[in-house]
Amino acid sequence: MHRVEQVMGFPVSLRIDDARVPDGLGDAVFGGLREVDERFSPFRADSEVCRLDRGEIGPDDISADLAEVLLLAERYRVATGGAFDVRLPGRGLDPCAVVKGWSVQRAAELLRGAGVRRFCLNAGGDVVASGGSWRVGVRHPEFADQVCVVLEIGDGAVATSARYERGDHILDGRTGRAATGLLSLTVVAPTLTEADVTATAAFALGAQGVGWAAAREGCEVFAVDGERRVRRSAGLPVLGG
Template sequence: MGFPVSLRVDDEDVPESAADEVFAWLREVDARFSPFKADSEVCRLDRGEIARGDVSADLDEVLGLCEEYRAATGGAFDVRLPGRGLDPCAVVKGWSVQRAAELLKAAGARRFVLNAGGDVVASGGPWRVGVRHPEHADKVCTVLELTDAAVATSARYERGDHILDARTGRPATGLLSLTVVASSLTIADTTATAAFAMGADGIAWASARPGCEVFAVDAERRVLRTEGFPVAGAAPGAAA
């Protein structure tokens, strides 16, 4: 899926096979849902080789989430852009990593951190997680404290202007970064990406989503956060 994944488990009685299962699942997701692999289920659906009603239950769930967020953002977030193939990666990442966390819990893990490209599922805790500064790679702009929660950030600093506002087909440039804390990474990651696609209006939209806390830096370098965002204070070396 194009991002590094790290896992820390503090429970002594969890077998190593639980970690193996996590990474096997993520490799399976990459094979099944990648828009860059011609034999993936996503590409086969996009080419019309399989019908929408015949997709797997997992892909059906992902596509349902894609439509939910498309409608909720008034079309700013859309996995089908003109001139491009079906690309549900913005939903698949958080969804698949949250499912991986559930595999760990089923294996008996209670205190762990699963970090997928900077998006984090934290179980037990509290855990301290840093949010990278949107303009300085060696700095954090905030540090939060997580207990049984997930956090995701959408920004322009890693991949440039890769998030598009589907209403215009142009890059979304109203924000430098937007971070969402929620009960699951499915919610946190998709909400962060969808809000970023909306531009500056996405801050209020994400803040109004049930169970979401938001920290954002807009294009004017103003910092905005919701009252319940779990800030822990600055901590050197805590960046995720």
């Protein structure tokens, strides 16, 4: 199976290399991602996130899923000393930096639960894969038609936070200003939940985020800082060593 759909504002591609794919599995994967978008988008007035932000429901009334997302966000806020925060002053509640990786990881677990062993799920450039060996190119932060490194993963995930697609959109929660110490930062981790949130949180920390991310258990890092210097952790799974 190879299927691509637009979900949550970016293309999501699913590739399954197993000989047999259960009927309806692709529909379940993409339907689940759409449901998450409807429930947790800060851009949909009727979403659970917006209703909580407006005070129409209280913290005790939210779903277990949203409670899990907010708990993850709080853990990373504390771990970064406030650099990563889904509640920035003057802005509404925006858990997108957690929801993307969390929801795609749940989709990967749905695939595994259905017996699928070899697959690659790519959500706007962030990847979770299983079985075999998958090559993931990390885009050059300044040249869209080039990659600066190719990673090789088996069971795991890769996520990148950068300035090239949406400009200075990641803010340092400690200052409220755009985080500009890095051009891009990529994290390899066991799950896309960890990889995606760690990449965003580290980017918000600026240059010090490279070491912070690399010190987290199970995480490997590739980064290009504001001076265009490449920094990488020793265990980064680069293709060919």
